[in-house]
Amino acid sequence: MRTVVTVITLVLLLPLCSSGQDEESWPPLSYLRSDYKAVSAVAHVRIREAEIAGTIVGYENWRVSCEVLESFKGRFRKGDVVEFFHGAEAGLRKEYFTGQKIVFLLADYDKKMKLFRYSVLENSTLPYSEELVKKLRVVKRSYAKRKQRDGPGKMQ
Numbered sequence: 001m002r003t004v005v006t007v008i009t010l011v012l013l014l015p016l017c018s019s020g021q022d023e024e025s026w027p028p029l030s031y032l033r034s035d036y037k038a039v040s041a042v043a044h045v046r047i048r049e050a051e052i053a054g055t056i057v058g059y060e061n062w063r064v065s066c067e068v069l070e071s072f073k074g075r076f077r078k079g080d081v082v083e084f085f086h087g088a089e090a091g092l093r094k095e096y097f098t099g100q101k102i103v104f105l106l107a108d109y110d111k112k113m114k115l116f117r118y119s120v121l122e123n124s125t126l127p128y129s130e131e132l133v134k135k136l137r138v139v140k141r142s143y144a145k146r147k148q149r150d151g152p153g154k155m156q
Helices: 002-025 029-038 130-150
Strands: 041-056 059-073 081-089 099-110 115-120
Touching: 029 099, 029 130, 041 081, 041 130, 059 099, 059 130, 099 130
Parallel strands: 081 115
Antiparallel strands: 041 059, 041 099, 059 081, 099 115
């Protein structure tokens, strides 16, 4: 009888163990590679300031100022101060825009101002974790190796 109870308990606890592992491995490398490829810049940043820059029914456009802690793609360097825009559903609390984040940024060139305007790729901003940074370094190296192998004259 004791063995039956033990087996039933283990079977019931098994899904909890696998879901814990999934959270640690999220996001998978394939997800990171896809977002990495889609944007102009990827960086680990510390958010300095965030404010609502505009609203549309049900949505807010936040202007975020941050300091680059590590760049994985693009022209940013450690210590650069960058401004980007982040669209979000209305009612998102300002606390969301604090601390360290990993951001995937699209770039649009403003001809009048002669500068780039950055905005986040939808659903791509991630909270900082050492595991995530390790994965992004792997992705960065794989793209650097591919670029080196293909050379500047070859199409990808």
